[in-house]
Amino acid sequence: MDTLAPLVLLLPLAGFLVNAFFGRVLPRQVAGWVGAGSIGLAFLAALAILTQVVGGQRLDQTYFTWWQTADFNLPFNLYVDPVSTLMILVITGVGFLIHLYSIGYMAEDPGFARFFAYMNLFVFSMLLLVLSGNFVWLIIGWAGVGLSSYLLIGFWYQRTSAVLAARKAFVMNTIGDVGMVFAAFLVFLNLRVLDYHDVFSRIHQLPKGGAVITAICLLLLIGAVAKSAQLPLHTWLPDAMEGPTPVSALIHAATMVTAGVYLIARMHSLYDWAPAAATTVAIIGGVTAFFAATIGMAQVDIKRILAYSTMSQIGYMFLAVGIGAYAAGMFHFMTHAFFKALLFMAAGNVIHAFHDDQDIRHMGNLRAGMPITFWTFLIGTLSITGFPLITAGFWSKDEIIRAAISAAGSEFWLGVIALITAGLTGFYMFRLFFIAFGWEWLSRDERHLHEAVPIQTVPIIILAVGAVVGGFIPVGNFLQPVFGHAVEVGAAAFWGLAALSVLVALVGFGFAYLLYARRPELAVQWRTRIAPIHTLVEHKYYVDELYDRVFVRPGFALARFLNDIVEPKVIDGAVDGVAHLWVEEARELRLIQSGRVRTYGIFTLGGAVGVLLLVTYFLGYLPVKPA
C-alpha cells in the first residue's frame, strides 16, 4: 500500500505534465486518452487500496521531509483510512467516467489538450487534498483545487462572463483558504504539531468546547463553506456553470464541492470536541439545503437548476456531519457523486443537442430523439428525489433525515427542514424534467435530435447503474472503524420516517406534475398570484445584489479613491515634492555662478581662510580654545 498510495497521486500528475507540455503536438486521441487513462489507472490503484483497507490495513507513511528545524519538522506523509479510500475511489472512479465523456464532449474544442491538462491537475490536487496526512499538504491540495477550478471555469477565456465567473469563484475560495491557513496556525500554536495523527491524539489536551478549539473548527468551517458553496459563500457555484459541462459534472457536483464535507468528516475528532462549532455546521447545512432548493424552483437554466440542487444536497451532507452522523454524510456524498455527475453529463448531451441553448423552456422531444439520455436522466432524477427502495438517493438521504430527526434538541428542527427540502427537491427536479424532457406531451414536437456518441452515453449508463445500486453499498460498515456506530432506530421508526419522506417527495412530485405536465395554465396563474415571492426567488433572494452593494461596489469605490486621490496626491505628491524642493533651492543657488572671476576668488580665499582658522582652532593655536 505504501507504493500504491503515491501511485494514485502521481498518475494524474503525470497525465497533467504530459498534456501541459506536449499537448499541442500530441494527436487529439492521444491527448484525450492520456488524460482519461491516467485517471483510469489511478482508479485501478485505488481499487487495490480498497481491498487492503477492507482487510484492515491503514497507512500513515512519511515519504520525505519537506523541511525541518530543531524542534519541528514538516513531513510529506500520506494518510489512508476508510474515509480517504472512499474519497479516492469516488474521485478517480467518477472522474474517470467524466474524462471519458469529455473525450466526446470536447471533441470539437480547440483547447482539447489544455482541457485535459487542467482536468488532470484538478484530480491530482483533489487526491492530494484527501490523501495528505498533515495540514500543510491539505492546504496545498485545497489551494490547488481552487486554482484548477478557476482555470476550468474560465476555460473559454474569450467569454467575458466565463472570466468573471472564474474570478468570482477564485475570490470566494480564497476567503475559505484564509480560514484554513488561520486554522492551521491556531493548531500549530496550541499543539506544536501539524500531523493528523499527532493533532488528533493531542486534541484532548485542549479544554472541550473551549475558545481555542471552537475557533479552530469555525475557521476550518469557513474553508469548508467556501469550497462547498454553502451559505453565505455560495454565490460562485451557479456562476461557475460557465465552464464546460464535464467540469460542472466533475468539480461542481461530484468532487470539489464535497471537499468541505470531507474536511469536516476528516476533522471529526476536532468537531466532536467543539459542539458549538458542530452545531453551526449543521445549521448552515440545513439552511442552505432549504434555501438553495427554493431558488432551484424558479430557475430556467438547466445547469443552474442542477447547481442549486448540488448546493442543496451538499447542505444535507453538512447537516449530517454537523450532527455527528459522519458516515451518513459520506454515504450521501458517494450516492450524490453518482447521480449528480449523471444528471450533469446527461444535461450536457441535451445542451449539445440544442446547440448550447441551456433554457429548459426551449427543450423537448427528448424521449424520442435521445432515448438513452432521457432514461438515464430520469433515473438520476428519481435517485435525487429519493424514489423508494430501488434508488441510491433514497437510502442515503433518509439516513441523514433519520439521524437529524432522532437527535434530541434543536437538531430535530433541522431534520424537519431537511424533510421539507425533500419535498422541494421532488418539485424542482420534476419541474425540470417535465419542462425540458416532457414538453412534447403538450405540443407535438417534430424537432429531430441526435443521440450523443457512445463515449458520452456509456459513462452515463454506468453512473445510472451506480445511482441505483449505490444505495446498497455498505458504506456505514466500511467507515465504522473511523466514525463508530451510527445511531440505531427501531424498525417501525425507520420505515415510518422513510414513508414520511417519500410522502413529502411525492407531494412535490405531484405539484410538479400538475403544474408542468397536466395543466400548465395553472402554473402561469399561480405565478402571477405569488408574483413578489416568485421574483424574489427567481433573483436568488438578491444575495448577489446585496454582496455587490456591500462588498464589491465599496471595494471599487475604495480602489478608485486610492487610484484617483491617494496615488497621485499622497504618494506621487511626496516624491514629486522632494524633487521640487531641490529644484527650487537650485534655482537660487545657481545665481552664484556669475562668471566673474573676482567673485570666485573671494569665495576661494574666504574658504581657504576659514579652513585655516578651523584647523588652527582645533589644533589649539588660537587664543580661543576648543572645549
Place this chain on the structure above:
Amino acid sequence: MPVPAYTFLVLSGLLFTMGAVGFLVRRNPLVVFMCIELMLNAVNLAFAAESRYLNSLDGVVFAFLVITVAAAEVVVGIAIIVQVYRSGRQMDVDQLDLMKE
C-alpha cells in the same frame, strides 16, 4: 649669522597677500595672471625655506611640482588671454563673464 626661519615665512606671507589682494582688485587679465604667479611663488618660497630648515627635501620637491604646474598653467592661460584680446573684447575680467549661469 643665520637668518631666522620666520623671516622667510613673513616674506612669503607678504608676497601671498600682495598676490591675493592684486587678484581681487585688479581687472586687467594679464595683471591678475601675474598675481596668481606671485601667490604660487610665495608658497614656493615657504616650501623651500622650510625644506632648508627642516633638513628635508620634501619641500623642495613640492616646490618643483608647483613650478611645473605654474609653467603649464601659464602656457594655457596666456594662450587664452591672447585669444580673448584678438577677438576684440575689452580686457576686463569683470566683463569676461561668458561662463555665467
